[in-house]
Amino acid sequence: MLLTNLLESDETEYRFAASAFQRLISSSIEDNSGSYQCINPHWFDSELSTPREVDSTTCMLCGYRKYCSLGRFDDREYVEIVRLDSSRMPSKKLLQQRCFCAFDSNGNPKVIDPFLGFTRNAYQTRKLYLISQDEFSRRFPDHLNHCQFDAAVGYDSQLQQAIWPIDHLFLEKYERKRVALQWELDCIEPNALSSGNLQQLDQICLGKIAFERGWLTPTDPRDYHDALHLLMSRFVGVLKQQRIFSDLAAIPMVPKIDHPFNYSGSGLLHLAIRWIELIPTDLDRYIKELGAPDLEQENQEHLAQRLRVTSHPEITQRDTRYLPRFPMISIISEARLSEVQFEQAAGRIIDVILAEDDSNLLLIDSLGIDLSDGWM
């Protein structure tokens, strides 16, 4: 009957159905707890003088619900906090008084949505997620960029690494040019380029990044340095042939803001490095199709093993590979404050709330992604 009621499109029919529903459930209101006398009984086709017992369910169907003080139907937007692990829920008082509270211009406390400006759904009914920091770190680790994540914009859940602005632009264009790029990779002729041809500035930049990433070590023979130079030159060469990437590479890139590195090189070099890290299957493809003489092939393969970013098959089945970096609020005891990391690969802590009990929790706005659906 409730469904029938909700499906009525005509006002009169809706009211008729609501009245019938009210009559039906009024018989089941056995005690007075939760019930009260309706002050608009005429809406349910009753005489004003006839007392009518209603409850909050009945009030939900009443046309006066938004205007009636007795209706007790709370029409306000709300957030539901969903626990993603066995963490203990902070007290309602703590959340209301510290997390969702600020002061107006007169110094009076007011309810706020702390995620205003971080999500388009601020002040709207939605789910927020609560998880311990340990569990979040386990689920969304950083397996690549051991650096500051301040300017990262997203997270690759398959490769478990943060995404920077230039990665985002690259991936967009890559999806449009995937076939062309892979075809170019397949067509690399070892004889066409037998030694690296990067500019001096790029060679220096590549060397620094290679040592930082562990692609090269101080004890490596010169051959490995040359092999890396050659490999990267080939990837740069492929990108250079596609105007869409040359144009992208021409945009000035700010180190640690647009890409994760602290070193300046040409845009094409940074794109090539991130290409290899973001699409490791293309590196595999390059090695497979290269067909170089034995020593070169061996060096390239050895180096590719070091460069290859490992994917995590247990999560590859999920629909969403690329996630936004979640805005999060840390709820933590004072004794554990030193554990807080503001900038994490998959999220950014925007505020810290001190809790009385021993805890280190994160309250996450998932930006529309249902984190309880297979993510945890």
Place this chain on the structure above:
Amino acid sequence: MIDHIVSLIQDLIGPDDNNVVSPAPRHFSELAELSGITFVISKLSDAVSLPLRVRRIQYEFSEEDTKIGLDFLIESVIDKASQIIALQIGEQDAEKWARDTNLLANRILAGRGPLGLLSGRGALVVEESKEEAHEVIQTLRFRFHDGRKPIATRTHRYTDVPPLRFDDYEPKVPEYAELLASIQSLRDKSEATEVHKFHHLYLWSDLPASSFQPSFVERIVTDYVRRYRGHHIHTAKILIIASSSCNEKAGTKITLDSSERLALQRGFEDGILYLAPGRKEDIFTGPDLELNRPHSVLDSRGYSQDIGARFKQLGLENQRITRGLRPVVHESTVDLIDTSAFAILSDCWTGTWAESKEVDGEQVMS
């Protein structure tokens, strides 16, 4: 210390359209209501909520009408230009140009406000002037898909009153007339749209202001206000002023508490290290070092060791804000005092994406 810094900044910037405030934590509304240029001086521990504060100021009382008006005018400019570009490279590529340009415009808006679209690096429109005989010839260049091209010119004599804004421009060819008109409307609207700027300064000191060399504190604050405060709508810095040795009897705070140390995570590297040796340092007592001031400050073993030890005591040694510090020696000897001191001024990430290719960070990916 906060009151002293507030007072120094007030003296420096004067009262016109400027505010210097020191709000209590989570008093965001009073900040969001301020207009003009505002310096917000807070204690260091408040920096843990910096991203929250910045976004609340940005969004709490968002001027929807203004934004809608601006959005419409920006879209109009891009649309008119896109129509011209479509004739040259086809509709599909023109649409792509329009999308990219829209992204660029949003980025500039977020970082520099509407006038950033019409001047400066990456602007959609730039105005150039050249002088010939008794005239000034000005050209408006628009950033098309293949670079900036002249779309309109205007001329006035030296003796004339120069035209205002983008008034009196004539299109170079009739096809540019609509584009020019939409740019002129955007220029007028941009001027009418107020851009409010907020400079957040998070402060920590181990002694009251009166315990430091007065000219040292003044120097730091003057540098901050006049040179290093930044030009974006929201900038944030951490300022630590500390004595180089801890004297508990004199009331020196020994170290930072846990929230203050956590707040340091908001700071970036490559900041400035101000050095102010006191009169008892060998820089002033040793004749050789004194002769070679200010360079000898960096060679003073005692002072350097004291600062190193104090860094450790304060828990600064492994913090990002102590990496890549650029030393600046404070030289004034007129008001020299016994206490040696140092200060660190470091940028913080406000998360407003002024420097980045993206506009709203996380939201772009969602």
